[in-house]
Amino acid sequence: QAADLERAGRPVQQALVDQLNDLRDQQxxxxxxxxxxxxxxxxxxxxxxxxxxxxxxxxQ
Structure with a gap:
C-alpha cells in the first residue's frame, strides 16, 4: 500500500510508515x-x- 502511494506520487501516512518501521524492527x-x-x-x-x-x- 505504501509503495503504491509512493509510486503515485502521493504522501504516505505517518501511521503507515511507523507500522512499517515497527514491522522491520520486529523482523x-x-x-x-x-x-x-x-x-x-x-x-x-x-x-x-x-x-x-x-x-x-x-x-564397552
Missing part, C-alpha cells in the same frame, strides 16, 4: 532470535555427540 529481532536458537541447537548437538561417545566408551 530483525526475530532473525536475531532464530540465529540464537540455531547456535544453541548446534551447541546442544555437539554436546549430545560428546555424551554419546562417552557412553559408548563406558559401556
Amino acid at each position: 530483525y529481532k526475530l532473525q536475531a532470535d532464530i540465529a540464537g536458537y540455531q547456535a544453541a541447537r548446534v551447541k546442544a548437538e555437539a554436546g549430545f555427540a560428546e555424551d554419546r561417545v562417552r557412553v559408548q566408551r563406558l559401556t
